[in-house]
Amino acid sequence: MFVALLLLLALSNAVSIDAEVGRCGSNPILDPRPHSVSILEFGAVGDGKTLNTLAFQNAIFYLKSFADKGGAQLYVPPGNWLTDSFNLTSHLTLFLEKGAAIIGSQDPSHWNVVEPLPSYGRGLEVPGGRYQSLINGYMLNDVVITGNNGTIDGTGSIWWELFGSHSLNYSRPHLVEIVASEFVVVSNLTFLNAPAYSIHPVYCSHVHIHNVSISAPPESPYTVGIVPDSSDSICIEDCVVTMGYDAIALKSGWDEYGIAYDRPTENVHIRNVHLEAFSGSTLAFGSDMSGGISNVLVEHAHLFNSNSGVEFRTIKGRGGYMKDIVMSDIQIENVHTAIAATGHCGSHPDDKFDPNALPLLDHITLKDISGTNITIAGSFVGIEESPFTNICLSNITLSTNSVSAITWKCSNVSGFSDSVSPKPCPDLENPSNYSSSCFSYLMSITERNTAVL
Structure with missing residues (x-):
């Protein structure tokens, strides 16, 4: 009976990923993995106390032998499976059954330390290395992390305390980090209490993240939900994200390291998401964006209970660009600043950055947006040497409260605006030549996303 159950799960839940995985609306094709094993077969104990790192490592090492035989599935049954970091392999499905929870160890001494990412040059929080993430993949092809609403729990409180007391020896780990890989699916799971980021695809292509729930407490410092980083052909859809800092943040490297690595985040489609971010932004771009961010389409989003709704962040010395970005059909509620862009946000990794590396912010279109209980409608504070250009606002109605007498900064x-309330600053009410530029561009990026993603 048990073997039959495993075979059924292998047939019903394994995924073979097609070439259009990056385009939302083209879901991964469900094909059977011909081989499946349970973590129980490798001596794992789901009591929440026994450390199962070796069981996960041995299971995945065994399943690696099936990579050229159609791939394999590792089945995690109900239980609390305590573990340290482990690495995935290509042509693998990690499947968490309902009631199954992979739980990260709270002992930092158990976590491996790895080199910093080359586009960052050092750990984000502490110079030098960084703690390896709970679930990792490196140079993989066709990897799936999915389930029947199982849970991946980072038990991040110990990491948040170390961060708050400035006691970290290395930068905090993430829940899931997939590096330099392609055709990746993350779906049908709950992610809780990430030490830092929850899902971090970096240097990846063709990533599909859908139907996931991600949360960390409001007081968790600088926790972020989904972070596409120097990656392309990304679809994020049907997700609910509630975090201490940012819900979704697009990034592409840090100052001179990101400029030298020169890999942008591009061809990103985000839709049907509910995002909440206590002290940061529900949808953030940067501030680490030295490799560039472009060709992004965001639609059908609900942004609420946050410091800011949409925020573009950069600073002199970053270089890079944020351009060709369209957002439409957005609902914003209970947010301090609905739309923001700042050229004065972020720190530098060291004193080797080029202060004359000026970032570009250009061709940003926001349309069909409504908001309630907004304190500041918009704040656009550019860089004197590199002003923000071609900001296009259309059909935006933001109901502001009485907390601030200033609605726009x-x-x-x-840029250009049409049918925007409250009335934006004169800087965003330029003549009709901006109008034609805005809306011809809007049509082109929508067509381009459909074709490329």
């Missing part, structure tokens, strides 16, 4: 920015 603008400097070193130019």
Whole structure:
């Protein structure tokens, strides 16, 4: 009976990923993995106390032998499976049954330390290395992390305390980090209490993240939900994310290291998401964006209970660009600043950055947006030497509260607006030539996303 159950799960849940995985609306094709094993077969104990790292490592090492035979599935049954970091392999499905929870060890001495990412040059929080993430993949092809609403829990409180007391020896780990891989699916799971990021695809292509729930407490410092980083052909859809800092943040490297690595985040489609971010932004771009961010389409989003709704962040010395970005059909509620862009956000990794590396912010379109209980409608504070240009606003109605007498803040920015309430600053009410540029561009990026993603 048990073997029959495993075979049924292998047939019903394994995924063979097609070439269009990056385009939302083209879901991965479900094909059977011909081989499946349970973590129980490798001596794992789901009591929440026994450390199962070796069981996960041995199971995946065994399943690696099936990579050229159609791939394999590792089945995690109900239980609390305590573990340290482990690495996935290509042509693998990690499947968490309902009631199954992979739980990260709270002992930092159990976590391996790895080199910093080359596009960052050092750990984000502490110079030098960084703790390896709970679930890792490196140079993989066709990897799936899915389930029947199982849970991956980082038990991040110990890491948040170390961060708050400035006691970290290395930068905090993430829950899931997939590096330099392609055709990746993360779906049908709950992610809790990440030490830092929850899902971090970096240097990846063709990543599909859908139907996941991600949360960390409001007081968790600088926790972020989904972080596409120097990656392309990304679909994020049907997700609910509630985090201490940012819900979704697009990134592409840090100052001179990101400029040298030169890999942008591009061709990203985000839709049907509910995002909440206590002290940060529900949808953030940067501030680490030195490799560039472009060709992004966001639609059908609900942004709520946050410090800011949409925020573009950069600073002199970053270099890079944020351009060709369209957001439409957005609902914003109970947010301090609905739409923001700042050229004065972020720190530098060291004193080797080039202060003359000026970032570019250009061709940003926001349309069909409504908001309630907003304190500041918009804040666009550009860089004097590199103003923000071609900001296009259309059909936006934001109901502001009485907390602030100022509804818009603008400097070193130019653009066009049509049917925007409250009325934006004069900098965003430029003549009709901006209008034609805005909307011809809007049509082109929508067509391009459909074709490329």
